[in-house]
Amino acid sequence: MEMGKAAGIGLAGGSVWGGLVAMLYDGPSVGSNVKYPELIRAAKVSGKYAATASVLGATYIGIEQALEKYRMKKDFVNGAVAGFAAGATAMGFTGKTFIMLQLLRLA
Numbered sequence: 001m002e003m004g005k006a007a008g009i010g011l012a013g014g015s016v017w018g019g020l021v022a023m024l025y026d027g028p029s030v031g032s033n034v035k036y037p038e039l040i041r042a043a044k045v046s047g048k049y050a051a052t053a054s055v056l057g058a059t060y061i062g063i064e065q066a067l068e069k070y071r072m073k074k075d076f077v078n079g080a081v082a083g084f085a086a087g088a089t090a091m092g093f094t095g096k097t098f099i100m101l102q103l104l105r106l107a
Contacts, residue, residue: 003062010057011050018049020041052090060086 022042064082068074 002065003058006057006061007054010053010055014050014053015046016023017053021049022046056090059089085101 004084022045043059057086063085064078067078071078
């Protein structure tokens with residue numbers, strides 16, 4: 001239940017933030033055969049931000065609650081580990097940086 005709430009809040013917040021970014025900065029270019037190019041561009045940018053925020057929120061809450069149940073403690077360690085995992089997930093989800101770092105470590 002908490003993961004669903006976090007994902008929904010992340011989706012809503014990311015959509016709003018993505019819309020603001022799309023209006024203020026240049027986004028990806030859109031072909032000239034599209035009827036409303038600015039609207040399509042804003043929707044793409046907004047969707048990207050919404051997906052990232054949703055994944056971050058759901059990962060953080062899910063891992064924090066799983067650790068709380070497993071360790072039977074509610075302390076700062078749960079939040080720290082969950083934050084690390086959510087950050088690593090976001091890096092791997094958006095830029096594939098985490099996967100590249102793991103491959104470099106194995107080499």
